[in-house]
Amino acid sequence: SFCTLLVHHTSYTRMWSKGMWPLAMLMALFADEASGLGRTLADCNYVASQFQSTCTSGPVASILQEPGQNVSCSGVNYCAGTTDASGVCTWQRKLCVTCSEVSGVVRIRVQSNGLPAGCYTTPEMLTEFDNDFEVDFNPAYDAMAPQHTPTTVSEIDTLVCDITAQEYERACLKQPRGEVPPQVLCT
Numbered sequence: 001s002f003c004t005l006l007v008h009h010t011s012y013t014r015m016w017s018k019g020m021w022p023l024a025m026l027m028a029l030f031a032d033e034a035s036g037l038g039r040t041l042a043d044c045n046y047v048a049s050q051f052q053s054t055c056t057s058g059p060v061a062s063i064l065q066e067p068g069q070n071v072s073c074s075g076v077n078y079c080a081g082t083t084d085a086s087g088v089c090t091w092q093r094k095l096c097v098t099c100s101e102v103s104g105v106v107r108i109r110v111q112s113n114g115l116p117a118g119c120y121t122t123p124e125m126l127t128e129f130d131n132d133f134e135v136d137f138n139p140a141y142d143a144m145a146p147q148h149t150p151t152t153v154s155e156i157d158t159l160v161c162d163i164t165a166q167e168y169e170r171a172c173l174k175q176p177r178g179e180v181p182p183q184v185l186c187t
Contacts, residue, residue, distance in 0.1 A: 037138050044099035044106050044137040052117065055096035063111040064130050068092030073119035080115050080126040091128075093117045099137060109134040 037043045054069050072090040076083075081091030094113040099106060113128045120126070150156045 041101045048097040051097040059098045068094035078125040106137040108137040
């Protein structure tokens with residue numbers, strides 16, 4: 001399936017360019033409750049402080065409209081910014097990680113333009129895009145009482161990759177390759 005291919009065959013750089021790294025990082029932080037983190041706003045703010053955010057005044061309407069941090073590297077094969085006469089590529093990384101609490105539920109929000117904080121090599125051009133998602137912070141999880149019990153790869157794909165698979169089908173299978181938005185991975 002598409003999701004299985006994405007998980008097994010996607011390079012780190014491509015995952016980075018798809019803006020999936022913040023989600024993967026958050027999932028790793030909260031994979032089990034042994035992390036010592038609670039579910040308070042203070043705990044969430046501590047996690048948010050561990051990221052090198054480029055925003056200073058909380059969440060923003062669009063990360064693309066915000067100033068970022070310049071990153072420069074030589075030897076970048078497809079520059080996501082500008083390349084000077086000596087071959088140095090410079091782009092802006094933008095990241096905003098914030099927390100909020102509404103009606104007793106703590107949420108963490110990650111906003112990113114999808115561009116990396118360091119040098120990269122990629123088989124295709126990276127394109128800045130507005131990646132903005134928000135989830136409950138460190139939700140309660142009981143491994144002995146799962147909410148879903150998939151038994152096949154197809155059922156796992158449905159739970160984990162439904163949105164990604166729908167985006168892939170819509171963008172990659174129903175449009176000529178040249179008309180696919182640059183942030184969509186078509187393999």
